[in-house]
Amino acid sequence: xxxxxxxxxxxxxxxxxxxxxxxxxxxxxxxxxxxxxxxxxxxxxxxxxxxxxxxxxxxxxxxxxxxxxxxxxxxxxxxxxxxxxxxxxxxxxxxxxxxxxxxxxxxxxxxxxxxxxxxxxxxxxxxxxxxxxxxxxxxxxxxxxxxxxxxxxxxxxxxxxxxxxxxxxxxxxxxxxxxxxxxxxxxxxxxxxxxxxxxxxxxxxxxxxxxxxxxxxxxxxxxxxxxxxxxxxxxxxxxxxxxxxxxxxxxxxxxxxxxxxxxxxxxxxxxxxxxxxxxxxxxxxxxxxxxxxxxxxxxxxxxxxxxxxxxxxxxxxxxxxxxxxxxxxxxxxxxxxxxxxxxxxxxxxxxxxxxxxxxxxxxxxxxxxxxxxxxxxxxxxxxxxxxxxxxxxxxxxxxxxxxxxxxxxxxxxxxxx
Amino acid sequence: xxxxxxxxxxxxxxxxxxxxxxxxxxxxxxxxxxxxxxxxxxxxxxxxxxxxxxxxxxxxxxxxxxxxxxxxxxxxxxxxxxxxxxx
Numbered sequence: 001x002x003x004x005x006x007x008x009x010x011x012x013x014x015x016x017x018x019x020x021x022x023x024x025x026x027x028x029x030x031x032x033x034x035x036x037x038x039x040x041x042x043x044x045x046x047x048x049x050x051x052x053x054x055x056x057x058x059x060x061x062x063x064x065x066x067x068x069x070x071x072x073x074x075x076x077x078x079x080x081x082x083x084x085x086x087x088x089x090x091x092x093x094x095x096x097x098x099x100x101x102x103x104x105x106x107x108x109x110x111x112x113x114x115x116x117x118x119x120x121x122x123x124x125x126x127x128x129x130x131x132x133x134x135x136x137x138x139x140x141x142x143x144x145x146x147x148x149x150x151x152x153x154x155x156x157x158x159x160x161x162x163x164x165x166x167x168x169x170x171x172x173x174x175x176x177x178x179x180x181x182x183x184x185x186x187x188x189x190x191x192x193x194x195x196x197x198x199x200x201x202x203x204x205x206x207x208x209x210x211x212x213x214x215x216x217x218x219x220x221x222x223x224x225x226x227x228x229x230x231x232x233x234x235x236x237x238x239x240x241x242x243x244x245x246x247x248x249x250x251x252x253x254x255x256x257x258x259x260x261x262x263x264x265x266x267x268x269x270x271x272x273x274x275x276x277x278x279x280x281x282x283x284x285x286x287x288x289x290x291x292x293x294x295x296x297x298x299x300x301x302x303x304x305x306x307x308x309x310x311x312x313x314x315x316x317x318x319x320x321x322x323x324x325x326x327x328x329x330x331x332x333x334x335x336x337x338x339x340x341x342x343x344x345x346x347x348x349x350x351x352x353x354x355x356x357x358x359x360x361x362x363x364x365x366x367x368x369x370x371x372x373x374x375x376x377x378x379x380x381x382x383x384x385x386x387x388x389x390x391x392x393x394x395x396x397x398x399x400x401x402x403x404x405x406x407x408x409x410x411x412x413x414x415x416x417x
Numbered sequence: 418x419x420x421x422x423x424x425x426x427x428x429x430x431x432x433x434x435x436x437x438x439x440x441x442x443x444x445x446x447x448x449x450x451x452x453x454x455x456x457x458x459x460x461x462x463x464x465x466x467x468x469x470x471x472x473x474x475x476x477x478x479x480x481x482x483x484x485x486x487x488x489x490x491x492x493x494x495x496x497x498x499x500x501x502x503x504x
Contacts, residue, residue: 069436074458135469138461 004296005265005415010251014181015417016261017253018093018246019355020085024057024239024342028088032352033359035341036367037389041223042342043237048204049124051211055222056201057239057343067156076118076143077199079152081242081348082109086153086193093246093258095191097157106189107150107163108179109244110172110196112346112404114165115144116203149197153244161189169404170308171269172196173243173350174412178267180247190252195351197242206346210236213277215312217343226344227371228309228316228337229379229386236310237343243351250417261358262414265397266295272407279315284322284409288399291411292326300330301397302413304366306357307337308401309379310344317378319401324381334383334392337369350402354412360395361416422502423490430466434459445486467493471500 005013019029024042026032035042046056063072063080066087072080086107090097122140129135142148147164154163162183168175173196180194200206210216217235219225226237245261253260268290272280292299305327309316327333338353339345345352360366372386400412418426424445431440431453438453449455463483467473473496475483482492 070434070454073433073436129469134474135465137465138458 011249013250014184014264015250015253016245017258018089020088021243022059022061023241027061036356039370043222050204051207055225075152078149078197081197082149082153083156085242085244089244089246102158103160104190105159105161106183106192107153108176108194109150109165110176110347111165118143169408171402171404171408171410172347174402174410181264192247195244196347198240198346198348200346201240224371226340228311230372231374231376233311239343239345241345241348243355260417265415266291266413269410279318281318281322285325287409288326288411295413299327302333302399303395304398305335306353306400308403309337320379334366335381336385340370354400357398364393366390366392418497418500420490423493434462448484
């Protein structure tokens with residue numbers, strides 16, 4: 001098939017030229033790639049109010065690298081994650097930030113949820129004042145408005161173009177990228193800072209809700225707790241994290257001689273409309289197929305499929321059914337999963353998991369899904385790379401899945417240039 | 418609290434609210450805003466901290482009294498004379 005991108009003018013082709021990230025096992029793309037190739041997990045013991053001892057993926061990036069103590073105090077963890085990632089991405093892209101017209105920059109950050117952390121903290125504090133609301137913080141609203149993480153990035157960087165978050169459950173990381181590319185194509189901005197962020201480990205509610213749902217992972221060895229496709233998987237490890245991309249039109253990137261990680265050649269988002277929580281493999285497959293059709297690619301042209309699988313019993317089986325339907329006959333497609341290392345970074349998951357795979361364009365290696373000791377027969381996938389990295393030769397296209405509650409599905413395809 | 422203790426209490430609060438500022442050179446008669454990067458949300462933080470720490474209620478029409486260290490101490494002195502400084 002002929003890739004659609006070859007028929008597009010360069011100002012309608014969108015490329016990734018900078019990456020800033022923080023994950024539970026890394027604070028840069030180079031560190032992240034190294035951890036993924038070495039099988040290094042970032043999941044550790046964790047304790048949170050009311051829930052008690054549990055496990056989580058915790059980030060240790062330096063909040064003070066780009067943010068004053070005062071701004072950190074006034075803001076949110078998600079804002080801080082966004083600020084770190086956006087600054088790192090700009091630096092990585094080699095942009096002369098001072099000379100850029102800040103009205104031409106757009107910020108589009110995916111979030112799974114926002115505001116739970118601050119609300120829980122305030123209610124907890126208020127209990128100490130016998131629920132007298134005159135003790136409720138005046139910072140509550142600016143911290144909990146849904147655009148907060150993107151708005152904090154804008155404040156930090158002096159960006160005066162559009163900024164907002166995209167609420168898309170756990171498909172949000174991909175949704176941020178998709179939004180960024182759309183806005184660039186529409187001419188709404190000339191530079192997009194797009195991706196996803198998560199502060200999820202700081203809200204007890206997420207842990208407690210997964211626990212009540214029977215979907216919170218436990219394991220005596222935290223590094224083994226996130227184990228998608230394994231017959232002994234028992235749920236999700238909640239993680240925080242962030243990944244922000246600098247996105248540009250190919251014409252602009254070429255003009256400034258930018259390093260290019262890859263091109264967003266196709267994407268799709270659709271909806272199950274069947275259940276609040278349970279995924280629908282038919283819609284997931286249609287989402288991947290639509291992304292392929294829009295990219296003008298056949299399934300066998302995809303070298304790596306980065307799965308969304310979170311380690312829940314039914315979710316993993318459903319995604320595998322969808323992947324088998326689309327890629328079951330594709331002999332040269334390899335499949336992996338990154339949550340096995342870092343847990344589920346929620347709003348950041350899609351953007352982070354894609355980033356972890358992008359170096360494959362250079363090194364031709366597909367990092368494995370780890371902790372796969374006994375494959376669940378229902379998760380059998382041709383090309384699943386397990387436990388050891390695999391040299392797969394030249395990589396031209398990567399498809400990244402990200403799905404979320406309320407039946408939101410997304411697939412993004414990145415091509416090498 | 419004595420005026421000196423009230424001053425120290427305000428300094429403690431300012432250290433939390435404006436952690437990047439050097440408070441050692443603070444001039445008591447000069448408005449906070451001319452020496453520190455404080456905005457209206459920060460002044461609300463001072464009001465909130467006094468409420469949380471000492472149950473002092475400052476009505477909105479009196480917020481202007483918190484303009485400088487000297488005016489703040491003068492304003493709080495009669496209201497905090499029966500308050501014990503913690504620690």
